[in-house]
Amino acid sequence: MSALDIQNIRKTYGDVETLKGIDISLESGEFLVLLGSSGCGKSTLLNIIAGLAEPTGGDILIGGRSVLGVHPKDRDIAMVFQSYALYPNLTVHRNIGFGLEMRKVPADVRDKAVRDTAKLLQIEPLLERKPSQLSGGQRQRVAIGRALVRKPEVFLFDEPLSNLDAKLRMETRTELKRLHQMLKTTVVYVTHDQIEAMTLATRIAVMRDGRIEQLGTPEEVYNQPATLYVAGFVGAPPMNMLNVTVKGEQLAIDNSEMVLPLPARFRGIATDGRRLILGVRPEAMRLGEGGGLTLKARVDVAELTGPELVVTALVGNQGIMANLPPRSAVATDAELTLVFDEQAMHLFDPENGRALA
Incomplete structure (x- = not known):
């Protein structure tokens, strides 16, 4: 009972x-x-x-x-x-x-x-x-x-x-x-x-x-x-949201030249030409090359909170945030290479707000 x-x-x-x-x-x-x-x-x-x-x-x-x-x-x-x-x-x-x-x-x-x-x-x-x-x-x-x-x-x-x-x-x-x-x-x-x-x-x-x-x-x-x-x-800072468009088996980030591979779990749901919102949490981001999906971003603001460095950057004209180690070498207006795992990617339908399963 x-x-x-x-x-x-x-x-x-x-x-x-x-x-x-x-x-x-x-x-x-x-x-x-x-x-x-x-x-x-x-x-x-x-x-x-x-x-x-x-x-x-x-x-x-x-x-x-x-x-x-x-x-x-x-x-x-x-x-x-x-x-x-x-x-x-x-x-x-x-x-x-x-x-x-x-x-x-x-x-x-x-x-x-x-x-x-x-x-x-x-x-x-x-x-x-x-x-x-x-x-x-x-x-x-x-x-x-x-x-x-x-x-x-x-x-x-x-x-x-x-x-x-x-x-x-x-x-x-x-x-x-x-x-x-x-x-x-x-x-x-x-x-x-x-x-x-x-x-x-x-x-x-x-x-x-x-x-x-x-x-x-x-x-x-x-x-x-x-x-x-x-x-x-839920989340502080909140999840990053990027407007994207499906192009075959890739996701093109709107207003930028960046493309990301479409994870296999979304294929068949995210059809060609469909507009979606890509979500990834700031703490899922790390500096580096390879070992995951890569985004190029330009630093806007870097804020040291003590245990972490919160970086606000731009991918094209869309803002994202990344929680990085406090000693990360980050300069305002510099270009960063941010990497995140495929499993950290979420896709949402912008019309009804629901996550794609």
Whole structure:
């Protein structure tokens, strides 16, 4: 039995359809990340799972039971909000145990559960403090503890790290990963941050305009993007996109004299004369001659980030980026020879945005 089934969920506000038929099934222990830009519908879907909003159509099943019309407190879920939502007048101990207190759990059982959770989150010394005496990271751990202590069927996280600074966000992300590996809980996590999605998820649902563009493991979404949108959204820097035209068994790069051999896996699909978009990730590029497909490019800008040199260059009049070793000898306006493996090439149909299989 699946821990969570989202079946053809639709949501309409007046004439605006926010969710357009979402189908996802989560097994127990999975960590699903809903990834997308603002306005794609990911938070609306999370609110529907939580019972904070009702769908226009479809069904939500938790542990095999439909929860439509069921009050949020009776859905066996726990939610961690972006804003922490702690009670300022209560201690950390009472904040964590507040849900158990409302359920009339005996004080001794409640105290043990709170202390066990605090130990797990490494916030035992903070139990007698008030939220105003805590840092942002500590407050977020208290909010997570309040969810953990109840041991629900499904945990829901609504951009819980977005209020933290970069260093603290990375530390808390690692902590969440460790907790999930330890507890094997079922999680639905909303974010617009692709790094959070790639590092935390067992599966990612990339959302756009109320639909799922692609649902798969982080490796599948990154290495086998199903659409142009996914290819451009997941990855930093994003995947390079070059307009090309099929000429027999070659790909001619538009507005340049460059041609590349058409990989055998695309022959028969990429027919002669067809216009396509070639995708290759910046980190797949390397300097050199031979050993792969070759592009000649003229350097526009080179930016040293520390661990790598990010080079922006032109192939004809089309821009590409390459992540190179930091000591690479690259001069502005110089010509580079960039090489990448045939397997790193992706081809997309510019009309429907779908990847060629």
